[in-house]
Amino acid sequence: MNSNLPCAPYLTGDPQLDTAVGQWLRWDKNPKTKEQIENLLRNGMNKELRDRLCCRMTFGTAGLRSAMGAGFCYINDLTVIQSTQGMYKYLERCFSDLKQRGFVVGYDTRGQVTSSCSSQRLAKLTAAVLLSKGVPVYLFSRYVPTPFVPYAVQELKAVAGVMITASHNRKEDNGYKVYWETGAQITSPHDKEILKCIEESVEPWIDSWNENLVDTSPLKQDPLQDICTRYMEDLKKICFHRELNLQTSLKFVHTSFHGVGHDYVQLAFKVFGFKPPIPVPEQQDPDPDFSTVKCPNPEEGESVLELSLRLAEKENARVVVATDPDADRLAVAELQGDGRWKVFTGNELAALFGWWMFDCWKENKSQNADVKNIYMLATTVSSKILKAIAHKEGFQFEETLPGFKWIGSRIKELMENGKEVLFAFEESIGFLCGTFVLDKDGVSAAAVVAEMAAYLETRNLTLAQQLTKVYERYGYHISKTSYFLCYDPPTIKNIFERLRNFHSPKEYPRYCGAFDILHIRDITTGYDSSQLNQKSPTTTTCYFIL
Template identity: 80%
Template sequence: MGDCGAPGDVNSNVLVSRSTGDAQLDKAVWQWLSWDKNQKTKEQIESLLQAGKHRELRERLCCRLSFGTAGLRSAMGAGFCYINDLTVIQSTQGIYKYLERNFSDFKQRGFVVGYDTRGQVTSNCSSKKLAKLTAAVLLAKDVLVYFFSTYVPTPFVPYAVQQLGAVAGVMITASHNRKEDNGYKVYWENGAQITSPHDKEIIKCIEECVEPWSGSWNENLVDTSPLRQDPLQKICDSYMEDLTKICYHRELNVQSSLKFVHTSFHGVGHDYVQLAFRAFGFQPPIPVPEQKDPDPDFSTVKCPNPEEGESVLELSLRLAEKEGARVVVATDPDADRLAVAEQQENGCWKVFTGNELAALFGWWMFSCWKENCSQDADVGNVYMLATTVSSKILRAIALKEGFHFEETLPGFKWIGSRVKNLLDKGKEVLFAFEESIGFMCGTSVLDKDGVSAAVVIAEMATYLQGQGLTLAQKLVDIYEIYGYHISKTSYFLCHEPATIKRIFERLRNFEGPESYPRCCGAFSILHVRDVTTGYDSSQLNHKAGRAAAAVLQVLPVSKSSQMITFTFQNGCVATLRTSGTEPKIKYYAEMCALPGHSDRSVLEEELQKLIEALIGDFLEPAKNGLTWRSA
């Protein structure tokens, strides 16, 4: 946990009389009580100590946060593995140390800090306060800090890093997680989330800087330091101007009679989505009044994740029916994801999956490119990307249309870094996505962006209305042309890491030591790819590693999470993986049919049978105590 500070703190006397009997834990408790200046979280540790709750103290104090698919993310509260004032200070000190080593002009180029609207009264913890402490650490070290004066969408931070030429940036957010959580998302100078080796090296630097420095607790520096600048107006204006680069039918938008409803899920999205619609020539969407303003309790939804579908979109859908709006767009609390629902002719609502929206976005972005590109434009220079657990529909479009498609590991940090690499090589990237409703339209922001996606889908719906089509009808057209891609994604909750490990180790030793399954129920398995261990049965040497290919890339090893993909004889691809941000085991399964094989009901029936076998044979929910998402 790092070296103890100097003895003599008043709490050290309390600790001596209440030793836990564990030297490592005693040291960690002493450090916390010595360093934490937040009275609420300090009292939480003192209470646990006085109550003799040593196991909980050990869980809170004897491990540290690590970078997952979306930075540091955990519950708010006391402890070195929670998000709180002290761990944010420690993380920022580590980042300062790492950036100082890597950039000689770090202090002059500066650092961007943004935040959402989360908060927890019991820990006196809020995103804005954590952002102020992040800024304080850097301002105390004479670093120029671009600190937003109010809450912003997550995409504004990576956008600002690039626009302002900063060396890095942090967004304080837990995105769509439950209200108890918060997070610390780090962006590199290229505008993409950090990946290895930066994440591992930053963790090392954090461990070298665990004791707060003089000035690190001075959150008032944000209001008094001449080194603090507010980038809000400049970045907002520039972002909205850049947004018009992917507006292709402004004249239709201005004249459109189509109405839209928008919900921001009690988060940051309302003001920015309104501005984005205006930038495209639309009348602003109708907001859901109960969900328009920030509310850290997310009081009108059981969970602030629009990916959960119709159950959490209830207020939006009822308002849309009342207002005669056919399309609902929903941004998650930090406005980097987008859900879309459309009312069908029978009055029912279709909530599109992330994969279905990607089919629409992919078709749209390529069609607009083709319509507007110069005569000498080379389609072979055009790229689209997706994470490996997402639909292969972009691959099918790419094969027919002649552009390139690539896959990355799960998480937009991998997409952002790869897109920047392609741009640096002179390539043109039109679109990228992950199935969990994360979309990147254009390359102004190298991360998923719900604000831009919302207005692009509005323009698409407006254009299609002029063609006498709905979004749902166009989706069927796309599948008829490029082949049906029927996918299902869900998850089980599992709060026991040992259980998760046991499930995946069983799959790796299914028919004996180091022997993966050859079938799942009645379905024969053609290939197995285990990204965690580096095994890939489709490769000659059975090893995974990045290989150049026009359409698909072999993925690198990623030991930080569990992920196994099965390719079946019938054309289905199914993946089991752990979430990088929540206690979930996710499954993804997709049937990919060739163009002309359009009996959707047969494909759906086959997929459902395979998923039932996958869950029953491989996950064994009853035996392993797993809770299904709807329970």
């Protein structure tokens, strides 16, 4: 590092940028990220410096998430310390018993050599900030699936928890996912209030960098064994045919996409009575570079499931289950009679889960059970298949805003009012069977899919054939979802401005190719035309989310 770099406010000539650079150079104790800023300063790359240092991350549908690297808008040691300091200030305000109840911290297996921003290190720094303020911390001693953190928050009666993960994002990213005492992800106003507290607590406190506290503080506990045992015990609540599972001849292949899922899916299958699923050896162990896939997202379909499908063919396994790197999402593929693989969409799997969970409830319900107290939920951008099933079967269906944080919060409210939630989902392969976790859970969903397949096998049915039966009974629901990647905020803004002023000011598109648009729901602005348009034979619904 260059010790002769000038000090603020004489760095760039831009007062705002000079202040930000000066703060970074004073506060960052990670030599790699500090050197990144020094190199940019030395080379006069003021625009890059401004982009990195003059804005801050905000909470999205899955917490704080960004690329790993130097800068206040990136995930790194300093921004995680700042975020945790803000968390502490807000929790101190909200909970008088914060220092009795404690805080949960978990992490996945992401990492970046160039910035030393591994999930494990960021988790330790998160713990250190809280330990330095006398807060008990339940820090998992090894990587865990994301669902373990919200589960632990509830089981240990902690005030909140953080999972360091970027889920299925590209390898360069990481994130900071926050759960409230309910076990659900934070929603408004908590997210906005935490951001305010972060802004008020940006300078690191004296002991915030003290990782040694993780090894020396008596306030740190490892909940791994206890939580894993409790989770697997609770998993039995959604296992309905264990004797059948013990006898099935079906084989399953599981890929964990270089993430955390292998050990936990193996345990879940054991709880359900299955033989261990066959792991994809190249993808079984954690690898932060995701070296065998272009994108670590099983939602991408057959192109990223190549290794697991070929292994399944070799092992004569008909069903493949794939958990994403933090094991909160699940993809499923099934070999068809013509030798081709069907990779189910999230909406298709939801139709199967909805049928299965309700069918199992009917088989096992008590005599005084009331179907009107039964609920299923989905996000507003997901298929309405559950609504159709609910209408025919007599239970309740609700939809929420996009993001499982809204589903988790609503489930908590329903449960507090004596309602029973069987299943919830979002179309991006996020599923929740039962309610012992209030977030999407790929580990439990994998075991449930295996049981469903084993049950259908005894009826000489495949998952695909049962999906057709579901559609025949409740109506066909067809969805086609895709996306474009854009990392330039001005371009994104222009795209949405055009959509919102398509034919004339404040007028949205009326057609999508050959289809009339039935509804437009612009979630960012709150616009919803669903009460204005009448249904026609060739219509579609459009959602705009910025």
